[in-house]
Amino acid sequence: MSVLDDLLRRGWPALSEVDVDGWVARVSGGVTQRANSVAPLAVPPDVGSAMARVERLYGAHGLPAVFQLGPTVWPPDLDERLAARGYRYGSPTTVEVAEVAPVLSRLPSGAPSAITALPDEEWMDLWWAVDGRGDDVARDVARWILTAGPALYGSVRDERGVAAVARLALVGEWGGLYCMAVRADARRRGLGSVVLRGVLSAAVGLGVRRCWLQVRASNAAARALYAGAGFTEAARYHYRTQVRG
Template sequence: MLDELMRRGWPALEEVSMDGWLARFSGGVTQRANSVLPLTPPSDVDAALSRVASTYRARGLPAVFQLGPTVYPPDLDALLAARGYAYGSPTLVMTASAAEVLDRLPAGAARVTVADEPDEEWMDLWWRVDGRGDERARSVARRILTAGPARYATAWDGAGAAAVARLALVDGWGGLYCVAVRPDARRRGLAAATTQALVGDGGARDCWLQVRAENEPALTLYRGAGFTEVARYHYRTRRLPEGSR
């Protein structure tokens, strides 16, 4: 269930089935949207691995696997390591009931607005804090963000947009993404304010989020909001040979 929530909460622009594995492509923008989900056992693991490598290489992309709560075959991580796929981006998956989050994060004094689409101020702040790449990458990222139902929160101060966050809406769940705070506005409770506004507005019964294992400030916020760890995932990446792009 968690793999499916995460897949739909951050949807790739293209998905291709490869003998039970799901290969995702989005022009190289974000690992999640450009990686393989090994959801069911392939009939021939070696053939599937070869097809993955050649397909991503043909698109000018490194072959990347997201290894989450459900992995087939179970020893895939070891197989990829043996083939030279590098380990990276260890990430926690956390869940909480919406009621718990709202109880833990009472509405604050910040002015927060919530919308169905990310406006340019929302995009500008998120991209300044978390974006990677040029205007083409930003355009692709916006398509990913808006490919499924979601709500977008912005906290405001005298200088404009001070913090943003996104809540993906999937089958009664809310997935928290893109929490970003303007550097000069940090430590003012604005990440908590946008989270509270989204959870209170989105109509979700339960919530999930993904957070990098080393991000202690974010973990402190989320644990304080009632989120608990339920799973972990990481990536295995096979870099392109030099000059192959």
């Protein structure tokens, strides 16, 4: 397992993980692809048999089988095998990394962020309104995922309330940026940069020196923001999703 694989797993943990001959099958009630996909971190003795077991496992939960094909993929031709099996390609994503100190030196100053160790309801309301999918049960699962490991939660307020939020997962000297969200009427005011500066500044006092984030490869605006802050691409991943009849 690469360092990035370990960070991605610990930064966004699943409700449960099942070992399938070296593959890690994550199951979380269908809430987010990351927490409901297979991390293929070792070569199973019989790849075809392992695929069938994965499909039965997810099927028992009413879910399609999904594979996250990231920095570590075993066997190396797994993407081709899944494509031949009819799995659909999707969600190409870049993993970007940076040293915290240079990022902070590039980010503009702004209104101070509130930083907490747990997300309050206002934080959850904004993030869920921007990026959430599902009912109250799904929101409860999402809250469990968010709080299953140590993290910082930043928010920026304006006259209408919480205007921007972010989560920084804490994994040793690394911080993982997740859940960046800005209220629709508060965009293009630099609040994303303000809340990013807030969580990173707070994390420095906890020993965080490096950071990572994940962003859709097609999100040109977000990638430009992060490039301007000093992030560089370290890896890519995508998903393969079972197409069920």
